[in-house]
Structure formats: C-alpha cells, structure tokens
Amino acid sequence: MPDRFLRIALTAALVLLALFVAQPYLTGLLFSVETPRAVTARGDLAPSEAATVALFERVAPSVVYVFSKRAARDRDLMQVDPYSGEGQQQGGEQTGSGFVWDAAGHVVTNNHVIQGGGEISVRLSTGEVVPASLVGTAPNYDLAVLKLGRASSTPPPIAIGTSADLKVGQSVFAIGNPFGLDHTLTTGVVSALQRRLPTAEGRELSGVIQTDAAINPGNSGGPLLDSAGRLIGVNTAIFSPSGASAGIGFAIPVDVVNRVVPNLIRTGRTPTxxxxxxxxxxxxxxxxxxxxxxxxxxxxxxxxxxxxxxxxxxxxxxxxxxxxxxxxxxxxxxxxxxxxxxxxxxxxxxxxxxxxxxxxxxxxxxxxxxxxxx
Structure with missing residues (x-):
C-alpha cells in the first residue's frame, strides 16, 4: 500500500512538473492573437483633458518657430545662474519661439533669441518658412518684435489676458519649440509671483511669473497661457544647474508685454x-x-x-x-x-x-x- 501511494504521488508530481514546463508553450498555443485586436471603446475624454486639447488646438497655430540662418552661438534660453543669480545664455543653434501678436503679422519673441543673429526666419505651424524683419527691441524687458514677410496665410493673433489677477496654484500651459521640437505643450501651475529677473545693463524686471511647467532651450519667446488659452506671460528664463528644465521657469508678465510691444511696433523702441x-x-x-x-x-x-x-x-x-x-x-x-x-x-x-x-x-x-x- 505505501509503495502504491508513493507511485501515485511521484506520478502526480511528474505530471505537475511537465505542466509547469509546458505552460509557456501551451499559453502561446492557446491564447496567441495573430490578428489585429479589437479596439476597446474609451468613452469621452475627461473634462480637464478635453479642455487642454481644445486649448492647444486653438492656440498652437499662433505659436511660431524663430531662427537665424547665420551659424552662431545660441542665445536662446537665458539661464539664471543658480549660484550668482546672473543671467547667462546657453545652447547651440540660435533658435527660439514666438507668437503672432496682431493681424498685421507682428511676432513677439525674446530679445536674446534674435540678438546678434543674422537673417531671421520664422516657421509657421503649417510648416511654411517665412522671412521676418526686426521691428524693434527692448533689451531691458528682453522683448523683441518681428514682422512676417509674405506668407500664404497669416496665423491668428493670440488672445491676450492679464497678469494682474494671477494666483499661485492656478493652471498654466506653455507652448514652444524645446530643443527644436515644434509645438510642444507642457503644463504646470503658477509657482510664485513677483519674482525679479536680471535683463540688460544691470536692470531687473520685477513682477516676473515663476512656473513649474517644463521650459527648456527653444521655449524662449513662447507663450505662457492660462486655462482660458489667454497669454499671461512670455517664457524667458530657467533656473537650472544643468541647462534643462528643473521645474523652475520664469515668464515676463503679459501686462508688461502689452505695454512694451505697442511702443516697439510704433517707434521701434520703448521708453525707459x-x-x-x-x-x-x-x-x-x-x-x-x-x-x-x-x-x-x-x-x-x-x-x-x-x-x-x-x-x-x-x-x-x-x-x-x-x-x-x-x-x-x-x-x-x-x-x-x-x-x-x-x-x-x-x-x-x-x-x-x-x-x-x-x-x-x-x-x-x-x-x-x-x-x-x-
């Protein structure tokens, strides 16, 4: 009797071992799907997702890629040195972002994006490359205005908001061309207000917006938006030891932009x-x-x-x-x-x-x- 029980136990163990060894092969044989699988319906996007998608689709055509054809040291993203606080400019190719200001084809970008560059060109969201001329610069505010040359169609102007009523914690969205990747959307919040940022000739710009939305080289001059898709700032600098986003970015408040840009369009300069x-x-x-x-x-x-x-x-x-x-x-x-x-x-x-x-x-x-x- 004990021998018989032992033989049954050994046989069961061998069967289980065989099944264990064969399991991957049996699974592959019985359950492999060798034709395209049916798509599972996901339902509607969450309201927050739908709002973000709509915002991007509405604003992205107004955002452009600004570059200089002259081979030069990139002056794109001004980096705030994490130790001295001094403004530095880093990168390779001289490129950046911008956005359409009005129906006349004026484009706003950072001064440090085009400063010292040669011939300026702008690539629209359609992929069309259009020559641009420099209308005026305001180094003390790190702003510049370009004028698009002849284009097949002028992108729509961006909607303008205000920076006077911003609250820490409200959602913000940045659209730009980080590392040359066209029309990249990043999201975050207003991290702080009333920061100061060094600009030209020892001056500082006050009231600067701090955000944790990812901003990298190539984002300079691009828009920072509120949840309504309105311009609330111009992305201009980061605080980062590495030169890439460390979650601390800075934007020139739109109320300053809305005061300076009309002067640049009208006279090519702004009063100081x-x-x-x-x-x-x-x-x-x-x-x-x-x-x-x-x-x-x-x-x-x-x-x-x-x-x-x-x-x-x-x-x-x-x-x-x-x-x-x-x-x-x-x-x-x-x-x-x-x-x-x-x-x-x-x-x-x-x-x-x-x-x-x-x-x-x-x-x-x-x-x-x-x-x-x-």
Missing amino acids: PGIGIVAAPEEATARLGIDGIVVVQVLRGSPAAAAGLRGLDASGGLGDVIVGVNGRPVHRLPDLTAAMEAAGIGQSVTLKIDRDGQARSVTVTPADVGRVRP
Whole structure:
C-alpha cells in the first residue's frame, strides 16, 4: 500500500512538473492573437483633458518657430545662474519661439533669441518658412518684435489676458519649440509671483511669473497661457544647474508685454523710465557699509539734475545716497528702477536721500532716460 501511494504521488508530481514546463508553450498555443485586436471603446475624454486639447488646438497655430540662418552661438534660453543669480545664455543653434501678436503679422519673441543673429526666419505651424524683419527691441524687458514677410496665410493673433489677477496654484500651459521640437505643450501651475529677473545693463524686471511647467532651450519667446488659452506671460528664463528644465521657469508678465510691444511696433523702441543717474556698483557700496544707492554721476539735462541731486565731488567725496522712494526703502539700483517702472514717465516721486549725514526729501519726475546721454 505505501509503495502504491508513493507511485501515485511521484506520478502526480511528474505530471505537475511537465505542466509547469509546458505552460509557456501551451499559453502561446492557446491564447496567441495573430490578428489585429479589437479596439476597446474609451468613452469621452475627461473634462480637464478635453479642455487642454481644445486649448492647444486653438492656440498652437499662433505659436511660431524663430531662427537665424547665420551659424552662431545660441542665445536662446537665458539661464539664471543658480549660484550668482546672473543671467547667462546657453545652447547651440540660435533658435527660439514666438507668437503672432496682431493681424498685421507682428511676432513677439525674446530679445536674446534674435540678438546678434543674422537673417531671421520664422516657421509657421503649417510648416511654411517665412522671412521676418526686426521691428524693434527692448533689451531691458528682453522683448523683441518681428514682422512676417509674405506668407500664404497669416496665423491668428493670440488672445491676450492679464497678469494682474494671477494666483499661485492656478493652471498654466506653455507652448514652444524645446530643443527644436515644434509645438510642444507642457503644463504646470503658477509657482510664485513677483519674482525679479536680471535683463540688460544691470536692470531687473520685477513682477516676473515663476512656473513649474517644463521650459527648456527653444521655449524662449513662447507663450505662457492660462486655462482660458489667454497669454499671461512670455517664457524667458530657467533656473537650472544643468541647462534643462528643473521645474523652475520664469515668464515676463503679459501686462508688461502689452505695454512694451505697442511702443516697439510704433517707434521701434520703448521708453525707459528713470531719473538719469550713474550708480556705484553694489559691491563697492557694500564694502563702504552703505545701505542704499550711491549716486556717482548725475547726467546733464536729466530729471535728477533738475531736482538738484549730487554725484561724487571732484575730490571723490561721497555725494547723495538714495535710501527711499515714496516712503519705501531702497537698497540697490533694481529697487529704484522697479519704483520708476511702477510710477511711469511724467509721474512725480519723492526720493529720500542721505546728503552729508542729513536726511532730505527730493521730488523728481521720471523721464525716458534712453534719450538722456552723459
């Protein structure tokens, strides 16, 4: 009896082992599908998906690819150095993004995308390549306007929103050409507001939008959109040790764009509010232990000259130190330029200055300092 049970057990074990070894072959024989499978119905897209698809289809035709035919070092995506905070430009080919501003064929992009380039061309969403001419630049805002040449059809202008009522956490969408990949959509949220971004000639742009929507080289000059598909910013810079997206991107707010671009179309330039001073470098001011803006020189014919501000005297003695504007402290030149931007040309502001150890108040009216020369 035990021998018989043992033989049955061994036989069962061998059968199970055979089935185990043969299982892949049996499965392949019995269940392989050698013809196209039937498509499973998915139902409707989720409302959020449908809204994103509709947004892209509506806005993408207004987004263009901007490039220079001259072989040159790419000046595409301005990268904010993660250690010094200084603006750098990195990349290979000189390319970027842009978007159609109006029915006349004006295209908005970043100044650093086309700066120093040769002949400019634009590729439309249809694939058509159209020559473009430079209408005007605003280096202090990192903006430029191009004019499309003759095209078979002009893409529709992008819808304009406002950046005044943005909230941290609201959804945003970026469309551009990262690494030359046309019409790429990325999504994210408004990560922060009121950031500052270095631009040209030591100036800083205030009120900058921070987003975690992926922005990479090639996105510069492309639109940042709200969930209604309206322009709320122009993608311009990233904060990244590697040069690729690290989830921290920056966009010029549309309210600034909407003020600067019409001036560029009309005159090729935009007024720069200021008072006409040459300030000491921040490093020198810090070494002297001074908290404020040291006036080195007052330009002739400037609002500062009219208000009686003083620079360094002939012997190198300290002149005026600007320590406040309209009741708010200022510590460095970007604080002053931001206050001038907020006030605007022709609107008087009150400066608090330190002169010979005495506090004084001076009223000055910002003017277009781009027309004031030393």
